[in-house]
Amino acid sequence: MLPSDLRACLFDMDGVLTDTAAVHSAAWKQMFDEFLRERSARAGEPFVPFDPDTDYPRYVDGKKREDGTRSFLASRGIELPEGSPDDPPDAPTVRGLGARKNDLVLRLLDEKGVTVFPDAVAFLRAVRDRGMRTAVVSSSANTVQVLQVAGLTDLFDARVDGVTARDRDLPGKPAPDMFLEGARELGVEPARAAVFEDALAGVAAGRAGDFGLVVGVDRVGGGHGEALREHGADIVVDDLGELRELLEVR
Numbered sequence: 025m026l027p028s029d030l031r032a033c034l035f036d037m038d039g040v041l042t043d044t045a046a047v048h049s050a051a052w053k054q055m056f057d058e059f060l061r062e063r064s065a066r067a068g069e070p071f072v073p074f075d076p077d078t079d080y081p082r083y084v085d086g087k088k089r090e091d092g093t094r095s096f097l098a099s100r101g102i103e104l105p106e107g108s109p110d111d112p113p114d115a116p117t118v119r120g121l122g123a124r125k126n127d128l129v130l131r132l133l134d135e136k137g138v139t140v141f142p143d144a145v146a147f148l149r150a151v152r153d154r155g156m157r158t159a160v161v162s163s164s165a166n167t168v169q170v171l172q173v174a175g176l177t178d179l180f181d182a183r184v185d186g187v188t189a190r191d192r193d194l195p196g197k198p199a200p201d202m203f204l205e206g207a208r209e210l211g212v213e214p215a216r217a218a219v220f221e222d223a224l225a226g227v228a229a230g231r232a233g234d235f236g237l238v239v240g241v242d243r244v245g246g247g248h249g250e251a252l253r254e255h256g257a258d259i260v261v262d263d264l265g266e267l268r269e270l271l272e273v274r
């Protein structure tokens with residue numbers, strides 16, 4: 025499969041199109057640290073904080089909110105009841121912790137706004153000018169709002185996000201289902217679509233879906249590019265502009 029056979033591009037959002045991965049990471053840290061601190065005080069055990077450099081990419085990044093919550097808790101040997109989707113932020117459940125984290129994300133987005141990566145917008149416009157179809161495939165249930173604030177909504181022919189996944193009962197990344205749904209909505213075979221991802225769970229999803237090209241986007245450095253390759257990226261770039269020639273996009 026040559027890149028010139030590609031007909032569509034499927035983009036993750038947080039950390040690929042918008043500088044919101046850092047917002048999520050900060051919110052996860054604050055929520056988990058509060059939870060862990062209380063728990064260790066009660067048990068009389070040492071408090072080991074959430075590490076944004078290792079815990080975030082390994083257990084949380086790119087996954088649906090409840091999957092990330094469960095996955096990090098499991099790494100600490102903690103199992104909480106699932107709870108229900110409308111659990112309040114103080115409920116000691118997976119859904120309650122997720123609600124607590126989401127309140128923090130919304131507050132941070134409100135305070136800081138959303139920064140768009142200029143290389144991503146230029147690349148999106150270039151592939152669309154070339155006639156390629158585009159979709160955003162994000163685990164975030166806040167995708168619609170973030171795209172709107174960022175002014176990116178009109179650059180996509182399809183959207184599969186945390187809300188879609190919930191409504192259609194799609195397993196989250198690293199399962200390939202959300203990307204496969206995006207390709208299906210665009211009417212393009214996975215082999216003729218490229219996936220753009222900054223998360224380990226995301227490149228693994230692209231690989232599991234047998235997409236024509238899986239592009240790892242490394243905006244953080246420090247060995248993340250190597251990890252993206254190990255989890256399934258065909259190539260890794262730190263700026264989407266590097267790809268314009270490869271994809272014959274002028």
Ligand SMILES: O=P(O)(O)OC[C@H]1O[C@@H](O)[C@H](O)[C@@H](O)[C@@H]1O
Nearest residue numbers: 038048085086089163164165166
């Ligand atoms: O909590 P939300 O907005 O539904 O987002 C879920 C996840 O969405 C992903 O895009 C992010 O990489 C994760 O960090 C985030 O936790």
